[in-house]
Amino acid sequence: NGIQIGTNNSYDAERVYSIPQNLLKVGENIIVVKITDNGSGGGIWGEPEKLKLVTSKSSISLTGEWKITVEKIFNKINENEFPSLAYNAMIAPLIPFQLKGILWYQGESNAERAAEYNKSFPLLINSWREKFGKHLPFYYVQLATFETPGNSNEGSAWAELREAQTNTLKLQNTGMVVTTDIGNPKDIHPGNKKSVGERLANLALNNGQVSPVFKDFKIQKNKISVGFKPSVNLKTSDNSAEVKGFEIAGNDRIFYPATAKIFKNRVVVISDKVKNPVAVRFGWKGDASENNLVTENNLPVSPFRTDNFPLSTEKVRYRVNLD
Incomplete structure (x- = not known):
């Protein structure tokens, strides 16, 4: 309603603002957010369940589309x-x-x-x-x-x-x-x-503590065995028998979550959905926190793939607009 109730200059901080009761009026009230964007996507971001207006009697979601107008474009190159x-x-x-x-x-x-x-x-x-x-x-x-x-x-x-x-x-x-x-x-x-x-x-x-990376793979009927370098004994970080983060694919190049087991310095991967496997991937996504394959020194194994299928970024190149 035209009165500032708070501000924050930290991009990753949660915003929690209290609205004084005397600023509210019966009927329609207007919420305005001013955003200064120095090089990202702009807008209002956050988990949907946290984007809300809470009153003593109800909670109103603030997700969805907002009316927007551009106030100023900074004449400065990043x-x-x-x-x-x-x-x-x-x-x-x-x-x-x-x-x-x-x-x-x-x-x-x-x-x-x-x-x-x-x-x-x-x-x-x-x-x-x-x-x-x-x-x-x-x-x-x-x-x-x-x-x-x-x-x-x-x-x-x-x-x-x-x-x-x-x-x-x-x-x-x-x-x-x-x-x-x-x-x-x-x-x-x-x-x-x-x-x-x-x-x-x-x-x-140079004390010898390094994370293993992919070295080789062997197709063994309906399984694929994967080796690493350096060749060290492996374990799971949570001491579980299940090795997480592995996927396997056949000639159709469709990857399915796979069961993986450790045999000293190798991992054997299998899935009942892939009868004739040709490729394995491990931790192939941005959030690879579920990966639990580590060395005896608790260093994580690097994400990898055994295939040479086309990459999604192969045709993307760097461009600069000097206008």
């Missing part, structure tokens, strides 16, 4: 979208200095063009090594768990970006920290930074 700006401002000035190594935590903004990351990420690493030393250690964090659209049958940009990160291990003196077990499905910036730092430190100290 610096993260302007080619070379971040590099020239933040990396180039460091070139005279000698670096011992690089720790890298990034990739979320590249997920929509994940297939392209198979080229762009190694290009970045090799480019920096030209400046700081060709054998410079480069250790990075694989995308954490986050609730994003997609799965094995629809395509998952988040999973495809994780695969591109895994593929980058082909470069010498690289290492990858897997964090599917310590992310937050509801927060793209999970709070558990300590565990991430400890795992990066373990890589830097």
Whole structure:
């Protein structure tokens, strides 16, 4: 009704505002929300059951469509979208200095063009090594768990970006920290930074604690056996007999949830819906928090696929509008 009752500048905080009774009137009352959007989808977000107006007698849902008008468009390009700006401002000035190594935590903004990351990420690493030393250690964090659209049958940009990160291990003196077990499905910036730092430190100290990645698979009639590198004994993080997160597909390329069992350093996958399996996937979605396959040191196994089916992001490329 024209009177401000609250404000918040934190994008991920829950808004809970109390409306003084004297601001309400009998009949129609108007709720207006002003949103300043610096680079996302705008609008009103949140779990439907929490979007509501509560009175002493009832609860009114605030989900659905709102009337909207654009007040102002800021005449400013997002610096993260302007080619070379971040590099020239933040990396180039460091070139005279000698670096011992690089720790890298990034990739979320590249997920929509994940297939392209198979080229762009190694290009970045090799480019920096030209400046700081060709054998410079480069250790990075694989995308954490986050609730994003997609799965094995629809395509998952988040999973495809994780695969591109895994593929980058082909470069010498690289290492990858897997964090599917310590992310937050509801927060793209999970709070558990300590565990991430400890795992990066373990890589830097070369103490042998690394997450296994996919190595090979063998089709055994109606089952598929999967091997990993490094070859270590595996277990479930919750000590259950059920290994979660595995799917299996036949020639129709339709993936079904599968039963998976651990045999020392391998996992055997089977499903009664797939008589003649050809492919296995593990943790192939944004929210991979259900994955419970870990090493004896409780490090999670990296999500993977055994197939080479087309990716959903293969034709997506980076574009910049300089108008």
